Amino acid sequence: MENVAVDEAVEAFLASAAELADCVRRGVGSPGSGVSGSGGSDPLREQADACLDGLGVSARVGAMVAGLTVRLVSGFADKSEAMAAPATSPGQHTAQEMGVVSEVACALTVSERSASALLAQSRELSTTLPLTLAALHSGNISWQHARVMVDETASLDPAGAAALEAHFLDPDAPHPARWCPAGDMVPSRFRHKARTWRERHHPVSIEVRHAKSFLDRRLEYAPDRDGMAWLSANLPADQAAGIWNGVTATARALQGPTEDRTLTQLRADVAAKLLLSAGFTTSNPTAGSTDAVAGTGSAGDGVAGRVPATDGIDDAVTGLLPAPDGVNAGRVPSPAAQVLVTVPVFALMGLTDEPADLDGYGPIPASMARKLVADGASSFRRVLIDPRDGAPLETGRASYRIPASMRQWLRMRDGKCSFPGCNNQSLDNEADHILAWADGGTTGISNLGSLCRKHHRLKHSTAWRPNEATKDEPPGWTSPTGRHYKSEHQDWETPQWPPHILDQLSRRERGPVVPEHIQSEYLLPADPPAEVAVPEDVLPGQPPPEELLPEEPLPEWVRLPWPIGEQHSSR
Structure with a gap:
C-alpha cells in the first residue's frame, strides 16, 4: 500500500x-x-x-x-x-x-x-x-x-x-x-541500578521474597562439549559472594611471572581444588555409619587437562578449607572470604528492615546482614552510613601506602572499576592515585580511584585521564580526543528512621527531617573509629572528649540524644 x-x-x-x-x-x-x-x-x-x-x-x-x-x-x-x-x-x-x-x-x-x-x-x-x-x-x-x-x-x-x-x-x-x-x-x-532500586522499593518485603527464593537453592550439573561440563549453584547472596571473593583472592595470590594460567583459569582450578580436597560425607544406610570421602581423580595426577598436584594451589587454599570434622549439615557457616556490606545503623539494630547492600551484588535482607554481624565473621566488614543522607564516611591518610580501611572505603564509593562502562567488580580492582604521589597528590579518598588492571594500564599508557573525585563521587574521565565522560555514582538513598523516633520528633513539632539537636557528635563522631578514619588530606577537627570515645564503635554510632533515648526507654 x-x-x-x-x-x-x-x-x-x-x-x-x-x-x-x-x-x-x-x-x-x-x-x-x-x-x-x-x-x-x-x-x-x-x-x-x-x-x-x-x-x-x-x-x-x-x-x-x-x-x-x-x-x-x-x-x-x-x-x-x-x-x-x-x-x-x-x-x-x-x-x-x-x-x-x-x-x-x-x-x-x-x-x-x-x-x-x-x-x-x-x-x-x-x-x-x-x-x-x-x-x-x-x-x-x-x-x-x-x-x-x-x-x-x-x-x-x-x-x-x-x-x-x-x-x-x-x-x-x-x-x-x-x-x-x-x-x-x-x-x-x-x-x-534499576534492579537495585526495584529491590529496595518492591511492594513485597525483601525478607519475604528471600525466604521464598531460599527454598529454590540448588546445585546444577550440565555436560558440555570436548570433555567439559558446567557446575552452577543458586545460593544466598552472602554465601555466593563469599565463595567468589575467596576464590578470586586465592587466584590473584597465585599469579606471578612463572604462572601462565589466566585469572579465569586459576579461579576454576582453585574452586575445583577446594571442592575436591574438602572431603565429602556419605552415609551407609545399612550400617548407619558416616565416612568422609576425599576428592580423587581430576584434582591431582598431572594428566593434561587436569589440575596438577603441585600447582601451588594446595598451600593457597589451606586456610579456606573446613575443619577435619566437616561442616554441620544443618547450618552453612558465614563466608570465610572478605565480604563488604553497607548496613544502615537502624537496620543493624533491628529497628528497621530496610535492605543492606552487598558489594558486587546489591540489596540483601537486613536479617542476612545482622546474621553476618552476629556470627562475628572476620571477613565481614560493615560500613555504617549517615542516617541523614545515606552516604558513608570518608577515610584517608597522608602517606603513599593505602591502608586496608581506605581500600574498603574505595570499594564502597566506587563499587566497580571507575572507567566508563566497565563492570569489573571492586574486589579485583586496584587503588590508583588520580594525581600521582610524585606530583604532589595525597593518599586521600578524594585523590583515589578504583581501576581494574586493564584500565589501570590504559591510564598509564595512553592519554586517557581521570578527573577529580570527591569522598562520595568517583572520578569521571576525559578521552584523548577531549571528550568528557561522567562518572557513575552510587545512587544513595536516605535510610529509614524507626517509627517511634519519627513519632517523637513529630510530637516535638520538628517535622520528619533530622532536628538540629541531633548533631554529628551523636550520630557521626568527629573522630570515627579506626575502621572509618578521617582523611589526613583534609584538616582534622578537634578530637572528642575521652569520655565520649566508646570501647566499641557501634554503641557510639547509634547513640541518640538523651531526651529521645530517655523517652524511648520509659515506654
Missing part, C-alpha cells in the same frame, strides 16, 4: 543520513563539537573527531528509529484488534494473535519468536511506560535501556512501575536518580 507522506519522510531521512556520512568522510564535525573541516592543522584528527561525532548521532538516530518501531508495532496491533471480529473462543483469539505476530515477523524479516517478544515489549512501553517510550523516541536512551526498563517493571504493579520509571527518567520526581542519567550508562550498569 502506497503512502505519499511516508515515502517523502523516508526519502528525507535517507538524504539526511547520506549528508551525515558525507560530513564524516570530509571530516566535518557536528555543530558545537569544535571540529571544522577548514583551517585545521591535522586532517586526520578532524576526520577522527568527525567519526566520533557521527557515532553519537548514529546512536541517537538508532534509538529514535527503535522508538518509531515500537509505535508502529503497537499501532498495528491495536488497529488489527479493532478490525478483527470479536473472538468467540480462546482458540480463535490465539489465532488472531498469531496472525498479528506473523505479519510483524514478515515485515521486519525476523523470526516469529522475536516478533512476539517485540509485540509484548511494545505494548508494555505504549501502555505502562510512557516516560521510557518518550525518552527512546527522543534518542535519550537506547533500545537496550528500554528493554531493561520493561524487564525490571514486569513484576511490579502500575504504581510501582511508574515510580521506578520516574526515578530514572523524570528529573522532577521527588527522589530522582543522582548524577548519572540513565542514557549515559551502558545497559548492563543501568540494569544493575
Whole structure:
C-alpha cells in the first residue's frame, strides 16, 4: 500500500543520513563539537573527531528509529484488534494473535519468536511506560535501556512501575536518580541500578521474597562439549559472594611471572581444588555409619587437562578449607572470604528492615546482614552510613601506602572499576592515585580511584585521564580526543528512621527531617573509629572528649540524644 507522506519522510531521512556520512568522510564535525573541516592543522584528527561525532548521532538516530518501531508495532496491533471480529473462543483469539505476530515477523524479516517478544515489549512501553517510550523516541536512551526498563517493571504493579520509571527518567520526581542519567550508562550498569532500586522499593518485603527464593537453592550439573561440563549453584547472596571473593583472592595470590594460567583459569582450578580436597560425607544406610570421602581423580595426577598436584594451589587454599570434622549439615557457616556490606545503623539494630547492600551484588535482607554481624565473621566488614543522607564516611591518610580501611572505603564509593562502562567488580580492582604521589597528590579518598588492571594500564599508557573525585563521587574521565565522560555514582538513598523516633520528633513539632539537636557528635563522631578514619588530606577537627570515645564503635554510632533515648526507654 502506497503512502505519499511516508515515502517523502523516508526519502528525507535517507538524504539526511547520506549528508551525515558525507560530513564524516570530509571530516566535518557536528555543530558545537569544535571540529571544522577548514583551517585545521591535522586532517586526520578532524576526520577522527568527525567519526566520533557521527557515532553519537548514529546512536541517537538508532534509538529514535527503535522508538518509531515500537509505535508502529503497537499501532498495528491495536488497529488489527479493532478490525478483527470479536473472538468467540480462546482458540480463535490465539489465532488472531498469531496472525498479528506473523505479519510483524514478515515485515521486519525476523523470526516469529522475536516478533512476539517485540509485540509484548511494545505494548508494555505504549501502555505502562510512557516516560521510557518518550525518552527512546527522543534518542535519550537506547533500545537496550528500554528493554531493561520493561524487564525490571514486569513484576511490579502500575504504581510501582511508574515510580521506578520516574526515578530514572523524570528529573522532577521527588527522589530522582543522582548524577548519572540513565542514557549515559551502558545497559548492563543501568540494569544493575534499576534492579537495585526495584529491590529496595518492591511492594513485597525483601525478607519475604528471600525466604521464598531460599527454598529454590540448588546445585546444577550440565555436560558440555570436548570433555567439559558446567557446575552452577543458586545460593544466598552472602554465601555466593563469599565463595567468589575467596576464590578470586586465592587466584590473584597465585599469579606471578612463572604462572601462565589466566585469572579465569586459576579461579576454576582453585574452586575445583577446594571442592575436591574438602572431603565429602556419605552415609551407609545399612550400617548407619558416616565416612568422609576425599576428592580423587581430576584434582591431582598431572594428566593434561587436569589440575596438577603441585600447582601451588594446595598451600593457597589451606586456610579456606573446613575443619577435619566437616561442616554441620544443618547450618552453612558465614563466608570465610572478605565480604563488604553497607548496613544502615537502624537496620543493624533491628529497628528497621530496610535492605543492606552487598558489594558486587546489591540489596540483601537486613536479617542476612545482622546474621553476618552476629556470627562475628572476620571477613565481614560493615560500613555504617549517615542516617541523614545515606552516604558513608570518608577515610584517608597522608602517606603513599593505602591502608586496608581506605581500600574498603574505595570499594564502597566506587563499587566497580571507575572507567566508563566497565563492570569489573571492586574486589579485583586496584587503588590508583588520580594525581600521582610524585606530583604532589595525597593518599586521600578524594585523590583515589578504583581501576581494574586493564584500565589501570590504559591510564598509564595512553592519554586517557581521570578527573577529580570527591569522598562520595568517583572520578569521571576525559578521552584523548577531549571528550568528557561522567562518572557513575552510587545512587544513595536516605535510610529509614524507626517509627517511634519519627513519632517523637513529630510530637516535638520538628517535622520528619533530622532536628538540629541531633548533631554529628551523636550520630557521626568527629573522630570515627579506626575502621572509618578521617582523611589526613583534609584538616582534622578537634578530637572528642575521652569520655565520649566508646570501647566499641557501634554503641557510639547509634547513640541518640538523651531526651529521645530517655523517652524511648520509659515506654
